[in-house]
Amino acid sequence: MNFLIRLLAVVGSLTGLLISSSSLLAEDFIDFDDLIDFDEMVDNDSGAPEAEIADPFEGINRVIFSFNDGAYKKVIQPFTRQYVRIVPIEGRKGIANFFDNLGYPVRLAGSVLQLKLGRATQETGKFLVNTTAGMAGFMDAAQDFDGLNPEQEDIGQALGSWGLKHGFYIVLPLAGPSSLRDFVGRIGEGAVDPISEPWSQVDDSQARVALQAVDTVNDLPEIIDIYSSITNSAIDPYIAVRDGYAQLRAVQVSK
Amino acid sequence: MNCFLLRSLLPLLTFSIAWATSAQANELDAPKEALETTIHELLEVLHADENKLPYSAKRNEIIEILNRQFSFDVIIQRALGRNWSKLNEAQKKQVFNLVTDLVLQAYTNELQDGPKPTLSFSNPEVLSKSKIEIDSVVLLNGTKINLSYRLANIKDRGWQVYDVLVEGVSMVSNYRKQFDEHFQRKSAADLIELLKNKLKEA
Numbered sequence: 001m002n003f004l005i006r007l008l009a010v011v012g013s014l015t016g017l018l019i020s021s022s023s024l025l026a027e028d029f030i031d032f033d034d035l036i037d038f039d040e041m042v043d044n045d046s047g048a049p050e051a052e053i054a055d056p057f058e059g060i061n062r063v064i065f066s067f068n069d070g071a072y073k074k075v076i077q078p079f080t081r082q083y084v085r086i087v088p089i090e091g092r093k094g095i096a097n098f099f100d101n102l103g104y105p106v107r108l109a110g111s112v113l114q115l116k117l118g119r120a121t122q123e124t125g126k127f128l129v130n131t132t133a134g135m136a137g138f139m140d141a142a143q144d145f146d147g148l149n150p151e152q153e154d155i156g157q158a159l160g161s162w163g164l165k166h167g168f169y170i171v172l173p174l175a176g177p178s179s180l181r182d183f184v185g186r187i188g189e190g191a192v193d194p195i196s197e198p199w200s201q202v203d204d205s206q207a208r209v210a211l212q213a214v215d216t217v218n219d220l221p222e223i224i225d226i227y228s229s230i231t232n233s234a235i236d237p238y239i240a241v242r243d244g245y246a247q248l249r250a251v252q253v254s255k
Numbered sequence: 256m257n258c259f260l261l262r263s264l265l266p267l268l269t270f271s272i273a274w275a276t277s278a279q280a281n282e283l284d285a286p287k288e289a290l291e292t293t294i295h296e297l298l299e300v301l302h303a304d305e306n307k308l309p310y311s312a313k314r315n316e317i318i319e320i321l322n323r324q325f326s327f328d329v330i331i332q333r334a335l336g337r338n339w340s341k342l343n344e345a346q347k348k349q350v351f352n353l354v355t356d357l358v359l360q361a362y363t364n365e366l367q368d369g370p371k372p373t374l375s376f377s378n379p380e381v382l383s384k385s386k387i388e389i390d391s392v393v394l395l396n397g398t399k400i401n402l403s404y405r406l407a408n409i410k411d412r413g414w415q416v417y418d419v420l421v422e423g424v425s426m427v428s429n430y431r432k433q434f435d436e437h438f439q440r441k442s443a444a445d446l447i448e449l450l451k452n453k454l455k456e457a
Binding site for chain 1: 329332333336337339357358360361362364365369384385386396397400407408409410411412417422423424425427428429430432433434436437446449450453457
């Protein structure tokens, strides 16, 4: 009988403990003043650690940024509006899928360089499915398979995962934000990318330029719209884009 | 006998554990459902008319919906960080209204110009005892955008959004960098002037 009482007590207290721990969230309020405490927010806000980037060439970068901004809003955005009218959404999606599929060697290199072999295998599976069942990549047939949608890797991320810092921030004419590390990564990607030089799989230079142009133009409508929302609502668009880039890359490297 | 007792109490114990765990899950369902409702209602307002009324015509309605689950006072004070104390009371009110309008106007224009996006929300992830994160995927024009909402269980208010992350980029942190840069060289009065001009341009 004693044993029974002891057992009931154990079950009872265990249940009580579980119930009280389950309602922790309901009772654990945070005070308004604690939520606007500076140290608390700095420790907890950023999407990823070390989202900082040095900017010793801010003067030159700002000049190129303002040139790019003018080009995006006055030339490229009006052009993309026409493009969206002419090419229906399904067509744009197909073109995006096609070029995304061709980006496989770059993502594979990014995964392998980080020794993420599971991700490299997923990328290979996705490439094979999309190239065959997805009609040369125009359809993303792999999107319905959970195991075939890995996080995207690139060489800049691989360099970051090796502990290499950004170096410094660079604004490239028209191409936009980058850093010394990510720019070096891009040069490396040029070597494995099937379209771009130096080891292109497309022999005819005009065809190569045309293919790259289609890829770039097709991606522009979405990028440009997001870019204008960010800059239109910014206090300082240059800083907004620089910090956005630093945070985004830090998140990608940490994954 | 003892063994029999143990066997008969085991289901009770299992039930208690299962019940306690599901209680926690249900508790976090409420802020998730509330957030989903808020965002869906917001999209309804943005896409309600074909004439695409300007932000000014929808401002009050948009703010009323968002106020239910977005603590703009927390969001803006966190974005200004230490610079908040550099403003006098009148400037605080002005900056609060101008920043709210600047951000809401830009995203209202962006969202109502395009087709209605489709949304899917994930289950909340516990960040700390009083903070959770709800991830969502927005499908807009065939492009997937990862949008995460950070909510705090604020005393007397309940679960409220205090930051939004776009592809992992914290908007509050992003604005804080911009305000820090501004206040290194310029004043609160300059900020108000800048915000007014930006609103006129948009």
